[in-house]
Amino acid sequence: DSGVTQTPKHLITATGQRVTLRCSPRSGDLSVYWYQQSLDQGLQFLIQYYNGEERAKGNILERFSAQQFPDLHSELNLSSLELGDSALYFCASSYTAGANVLTFGAGSRLTVL
Amino acid sequence: AQTVTQSQPEMSVQEAETVTLSCTYDTSESDYYLFWYKQPPSRQMILVIRQEAYKQQNATENRFSVNFQKAAKSFSLKISDSQLGDAAMYFCAYAFTYGVAGNMLTFGGGTRLMVKP
Numbered sequence: 001d002s003g004v005t006q007t008p009k010h011l012i013t014a015t016g017q018r019v020t021l022r023c024s025p026r027s028g029d030l031s032v033y034w035y036q037q038s039l040d041q042g043l044q045f046l047i048q049y050y051n052g053e054e055r056a057k058g059n060i061l062e063r064f065s066a067q068q069f070p071d072l073h074s075e076l077n078l079s080s081l082e083l084g085d086s087a088l089y090f091c092a093s094s095y096t097a098g099a100n101v102l103t104f105g106a107g108s109r110l111t112v113l
Numbered sequence: 114a115q116t117v118t119q120s121q122p123e124m125s126v127q128e129a130e131t132v133t134l135s136c137t138y139d140t141s142e143s144d145y146y147l148f149w150y151k152q153p154p155s156r157q158m159i160l161v162i163r164q165e166a167y168k169q170q171n172a173t174e175n176r177f178s179v180n181f182q183k184a185a186k187s188f189s190l191k192i193s194d195s196q197l198g199d200a201a202m203y204f205c206a207y208a209f210t211y212g213v214a215g216n217m218l219t220f221g222g223g224t225r226l227m228v229k230p
Binding site for chain 1: 150
């Protein structure tokens with residue numbers, strides 16, 4: 001157990017739907033990162049939050065949004081889902097804003113049918 | 114933009130033997146971090162080893178060691194005495210540090226390592 005908790009572990013939904021993925025960072029960590037791992041795109045950075053504020057943005061689609069709450073947990077919202085959004089979504093956390101020590105969660109497997 | 118390239122999509126090694134996974138990266142920065150992550154069939158991303166660019170000494174973690182060639186922008190992973198549990202996908206990753214402004218890991222495409230008994 002890495003200490004980073006992601007829910008749900010698996011999610012199956014239909015095109016056009018909206019889902020929310022949740023991440024609780026490791027105790028004491030202030031920074032949360034979201035990554036998408038798909039077969040054709042590999043591991044792609046989506047977005048980072050540090051202590052409630054957005055700090056860095058990667059290849060995140062406009063249909064996707066995220067936020068970090070005062071208790072430091074984070075949610076990734078995916079809307080108007082398409083088949084191509086099927087992927088493994090990882091959350092990672094670190095104590096500082098730097099990515100020099102990143103701990104990953106087990107991932108949320110999203111399947112869009 | 115920084116890029117990370119792993120030129121070996123698949124590698125295989127005999128149990129107890131040594132194998133080296135290759136990684137090259139492109140950056141104009143002088144201070145950064147390099148990592149090797151392991152992803153077993155469970156899909157969990159596990160940090161194997163980390164190298165700070167300003168340190169000339171190669172990092173070592175038990176059976177895992179790196180050969181960091183900063184001028185050549187090369188960062189290979191050597192696994193000694195390979196074990197069946199080493200079978201996994203291995204990802205090389207780069208992180209540029211700019212303090213509290215935040216940053217991100219850039220991953221290579223991965224190398225699938227198979228270990229033969």
